[in-house]
Amino acid sequence: MDPSPGDHSVSIDWLALEKEYVARSRLLHRDGGAACAAFRELVRATGSDGALTHRHKELIALGIAIATRCEGCIVFHTRALVRLGASREEILETIGVAIEMGGGPASVYGAVALECFDQMKAAS
Numbered sequence: 551m552d553p554s555p556g557d558h559s560v561s562i563d564w565l566a567l568e569k570e571y572v573a574r575s576r577l578l579h580r581d582g583g584a585a586c587a588a589f590r591e592l593v594r595a596t597g598s599d600g601a602l603t604h605r606h607k608e609l610i611a612l613g614i615a616i617a618t619r620c621e622g623c624i625v626f627h628t629r630a631l632v633r634l635g636a637s638r639e640e641i642l643e644t645i646g647v648a649i650e651m652g653g654g655p656a657s658v659y660g661a662v663a664l665e666c667f668d669q670m671k672a673a674s
Contacts, residue, residue, distance in 0.1 A: 564666040565673055568629060571622045605634040609644045616645060616659045617652030624663045632670045641667045 579586045597604055608630045615623035631641065645660035652659075 561665050561669070564625065564628075564669045568625050568670075571625050575622075575626075605631065605636060608634060609636065609640060612641070612663060613644045613648040613651070616648035616663050617656045619652075619655055619659050621659070621662065624659065624666060628663060628666045628670055632667065632674050636667075638664075638667065638671070 579590060596607060602610075608627050612624065612627040612631060615627055628641075641664060645656075645663060649656045649660055
């Protein structure tokens with residue numbers, strides 16, 4: 551039987567996985583030197599509102615994360631989108647664009663992103 555949206559009995563605990571990714575990221579950024587410091591600055595510079603809102607930029611980043619199959623990126627950008635008040639419909643449209651650009655593998659990671667969003671949204 552396929553789980554329905556919100557039924558996470560057969561799913562990954564995305565909140566626990568998020569904690570692991572955050573811990574790993576902190577260690578890398580603590581010890582990573584100039585390259586990691588430059589990356590943090592890039593994230594800050596691109597994360598503010600401009601012609602695109604921060605939320606729209608995060609939706610784009612999520613789509614890229616799905617198309618490039620980066621689970622950690624999906625977790626980080628999904629968390630940002632929950633904080634920014636993104637709707638499930640926005641996530642679904644973003645997944646659709648990612649599938650257009652990334653094909654079948656993006657559909658697998660799109661399902662991951664949706665499950666991650668549903669768990670994070672329910673916990674917020």
